[in-house]
Amino acid sequence: MKMQFFHLPLLLLLFFSATSRSQPVYPRYANCAPSPYVCGDATFTIGYPFRVDGRHDYCGYPGFxxxxxxxxxxxxxxxxxxxxxxxxxxxxxxxxxxxxxxxxxxxxxxxxxxxxxxxxxxxxxxxxxxxxxxxxxxxxxxxxxxxxxxxxxxxxxxxxxxxxxxxxxxxxxxxxxxxxxxxxxxxxxxxxxxxxxxxxxxxxxxxxxxxxxxxPGTGWCSNCVGSGGWCGYNSSAPHAHTCFCPNGTFINSCYPTARSGKKNSGGWKIILGVLVSVVGFLLVCAFCLLCFRRRSKQRLHSSALLGLPKSSGGTPSSNKKDVVGSMSFHCHTHLFSYEELEEATMGFERSQEIGDGGYGSVYKGVLRDGRVVAVKRLYETHDKGVEQFVNEVEILSRVRHPNLVTLYGCTSPKSPRLLLVYELVPNGTLADHLHDPLRSRSLPISLRLSLAIDAASALFYLHSVDIIHRDVKTHNILVDQNYNAKVADFGLSRLSLVNATHVSTAPQGTPGYLDPEYHRFYQLTDKSDVYSYGVVLMELLSSRPAVDVERPPDEVSLAMMAINKIQKGELDFVDPAISVDGVVVARVAELAFRCLQMDREMRPSMKEVLEELREASRMLSSSSAAEEEGESKARDDVRLLKDSTPFSPSSVIETWMSTSTTLSASQ
Incomplete structure (x- = not known):
């Protein structure tokens, strides 16, 4: 039985080799080859999915x-x-x-x-x-x-x-x-x-x-052309990947015989083909066995990373299905197929890449329903990427706030790659606006205060539902087209237990923003976010990055530099482009100073921070309204002056003399 089974592939190869015959070129293949088309003074090459007069309907896609x-x-x-x-x-x-x-x-x-x-x-x-x-x-x-x-x-x-x-x-x-x-x-x-x-x-x-x-044709059409065929359309199966080949119509690509126009004749060719087939068959078997063993190891490794039980009486794949089911139930998030997101990002083309982080790259994509999204593809070789994937889904699927980036969904852990789908916030990060000299000059204090209030509102909301962001920084605050701020990137976030004073965990975050007490005692609290937010406030006031090694040694850290200057009563670190009443700037600087206290008990809560910023914004609005009223009154005085009768020479002299006398007296 074993010998007969081993001979079966050889018999099949001999059968197909003996029965293969050359065929005439398939008419649809010939008709749909790209061809030049002259219109006016220009010549265009017309091929799938386009069609012009004189070309058959099956050569183009409807609507093209x-x-x-x-x-x-x-x-x-x-x-x-x-x-x-x-x-x-x-x-x-x-x-x-x-x-x-x-x-x-x-x-x-x-x-x-x-x-x-x-x-x-x-x-x-x-x-x-x-x-x-x-x-x-x-x-x-x-x-x-x-x-x-x-x-x-x-x-x-x-x-x-x-x-x-x-x-x-x-x-x-x-x-x-x-x-x-x-x-x-x-x-x-x-x-x-x-x-x-x-x-x-x-x-x-x-x-x-x-x-x-x-x-139309995304992904598969290049395979068809690469195999020697031309892409086409089948009205009976409009979604099929129709490929017209020299010897017929196929799906996705041409069969190997499509490129060959010669007959497989001659006994020596048959013998050579059989020998090559035997060797190839043995190599394929060995390769499949190797791949099977390697994939089994990878499944066990992935199951461990995702928290799946190593032995539960079921297969690893069944355990993954359990995780997917529980995730979609508990997290209430949509599960996308990998194929849909691959199509949305045009196969994750480099031209679609809009960001790159420590654990993955971000691509711009368009879903089938027309939504423009950001797709984060986590690095499959990084164990932390899987942890961040689960963490972001767990956090973002349970929160909703206008100043938090929205998670539209994700792929299941059993998909080829771990992908997260967010709303696209197209106007860059707060860091982009602050640290680009041209952009920062166009950010008045009123707009900076508005962005600060948006971010503070998001963090206050997170703390109210026992979530610590853990990586607050200007690079994780996105700005939309209407200059609203949205807090993003929850890969390091943590859920805190109700009534617990802190979470004990190894310090993670970004240098320049990391809470010194968290770094020292490994105790994460909501006041750790407050410290990081204090650094963000200092960036909003100064337009300087949190860390800059080109500054003097005692000013490399923006937080330390600002604290030292505020303690001396100096505000020269404030961006000179901000033209506003110094009282408002001083109030915001004082608030940032309180957020950056080394002792976390001395720091305000995010609720206090939000209330203080809103009060500063009201002060700014009142000051602006008063200035406008003063300018309006001045304009009215000028108008009255123009409409009044001219002064007599003596009255003018008396006025000047009176002014001169007053000035002299004051001196």
């Missing part, structure tokens, strides 16, 4: 029909997306990019978009080479009230109403007054940068267009 349209005596390639027409300027098959220009903008020196540019999320997504331009049209505000908001001079209306743009999403009616409309359109990042820098006009930048990635 291109036409050569005529406008103003010129021909140009056009495509309709979401009932809107665009000129096609280029097609990049290597990067799956389609370059587009809105047909409405053609031939206009100052085009005005009237509607939002909407992209069908099932077919395309705006590429990461673009940014969103938000246009506020015909607003009552006569000047830009905040940084990064630019006047569109060519759209100034006859009634004196202004139009503004900014390079992100969001409404701003509260600061712009009433606007007739708000429109969001994508724009090439390079053109946007040149427009902001004054190197390109508004109209020219819009006419540069934008680019989108097409989605």
């Amino acid at each position: 029909y291109l036409s050569c349209s005529s406008s103003n005596d010129t021909n140009s390639l056009a495509v309709a997306i979401s009932n809107k027409n665009f000129h096609v300027t280029s097609i990049d098959y290597d990067n799956r990019l389609l370059y587009l220009v809105d047909t409405v903008f053609a031939g206009q020196s100052c085009p005005q978009p009237f509607v939002n540019t909407t992209i069908d999320a099932s077919l395309y997504r705006v590429s990461d080479r673009c940014t969103n331009l938000t246009l506020f049209i015909n607003c009552t505000a006569s000047s830009s009230p905040i940084p990064a908001l630019y006047d569109v001079l060519c759209l100034l209306s006859s009634t004196g109403q202004h139009s503004y743009y900014r390079l992100d999403n969001g409404t701003m009616d509260d600061v712009l007054g009433r606007c007739s409309s708000t429109v969001v359109v994508p724009m090439a990042q390079d053109a946007a940068t040149r427009m902001v820098n004054g190197e390109m006009g508004f109209g020219a930048a819009l006419q540069e267009g934008f680019s989108v990635n097409w989605l």
Whole structure:
């Protein structure tokens, strides 16, 4: 029996070798080969997923029909997306990019978009080479009230109403007054940068267009082409990965015979094939056995990392299913498939990477429902990565707060890689805004106080539900497009027991932010977060990093430098770009000083910190209102002075003489 079983693969190989015959080229393979297409003065290569007149329907994907349209005596390639027409300027098959220009903008020196540019999320997504331009049209505000908001001079209306743009999403009616409309359109990042820098006009930048990635064929089409076939579409099985090969239609890729047009004839070829097959079969068996043993070890290792019992009467895979089930039940979080997130990030392409940390990389992705997300892929070789994965899911699945980053879900521990899916907060970190000289100058004290209040509110909420963040720093505070702060990164967070004074654990965190008492006594408390937050406050006041080895030795640590200066009554570490009443700055500096006390009992709670910051914000608002009232009164006095009858020469002399006398007396 064993000998007969061993001969079975050889008999099958002999059978297929003897019956193989050359075949004529498959018609659909020939019809769907990429071919040149001339439209006007331009020549385009047309291949899957695109289709033009003269090519069969099965060569392209529905919704990707291109036409050569005529406008103003010129021909140009056009495509309709979401009932809107665009000129096609280029097609990049290597990067799956389609370059587009809105047909409405053609031939206009100052085009005005009237509607939002909407992209069908099932077919395309705006590429990461673009940014969103938000246009506020015909607003009552006569000047830009905040940084990064630019006047569109060519759209100034006859009634004196202004139009503004900014390079992100969001409404701003509260600061712009009433606007007739708000429109969001994508724009090439390079053109946007040149427009902001004054190197390109508004109209020219819009006419540069934008680019989108097409989605059909993601992942599998390159396999099909690489195997010698052409990608296609099957209306009977629209979701199938149809690959047209020289010898027929296959799924994903062509069979090995697709590239060969020769017959396997000749006895010596059969004998050689049999010998090669025998050796190959033995090598495959040995390789499979080796892989099986190695995978078994990896499963046991992964089970141990995830806290699975090493021996429970069941298989490791069944234990993993138990963990997945309990996690989704207790944590109330959505479980994504690895394949869906791989598709969302375009196969985790490097161009999609937006961040890199100690335990994993973060990628920008677009889910099938159109949500733009951040996907964290943990390093599989780092044991701490698994611990952080479970920790973040446990923490974030049980908390909800507007100033905490939202966890949309994760993959199950049995997936090929551990992935976490968050809301995408696109405006960088607080550290980015504070430590970039150009950005920090555009952060007034009112905005810094607002960001500080947001972060303090999030930490107060965490402490109220017995969660210690453990890694509070400006790099873990994200800033959204409306300049709201969101606290992120809960990989080191810990749940504290009710009525417990502290959690005993080895110190972890970031140098410059780490609580000295935690580092010394291995006792983690909510006051450890307060110390770290004190460093964040000092960064907000000074625009300096928490640690800088280029500073003098006694000023390397921002916390130590600030404490020493405050004790001496010096506030020269405050960013000179902050122009405000010194009382407010001194109040915030004093609060930060209290947070940084070496004795944790001397530090305020996050509730006290939040209340103190809100009071400082109220003081700032009252001061600003008083200044505006004073300026208004001064303007009224000037107006009255202009409307009054002129002084007589004698009265003018008397006034000057009186002033001079008064000044002399004071001297």
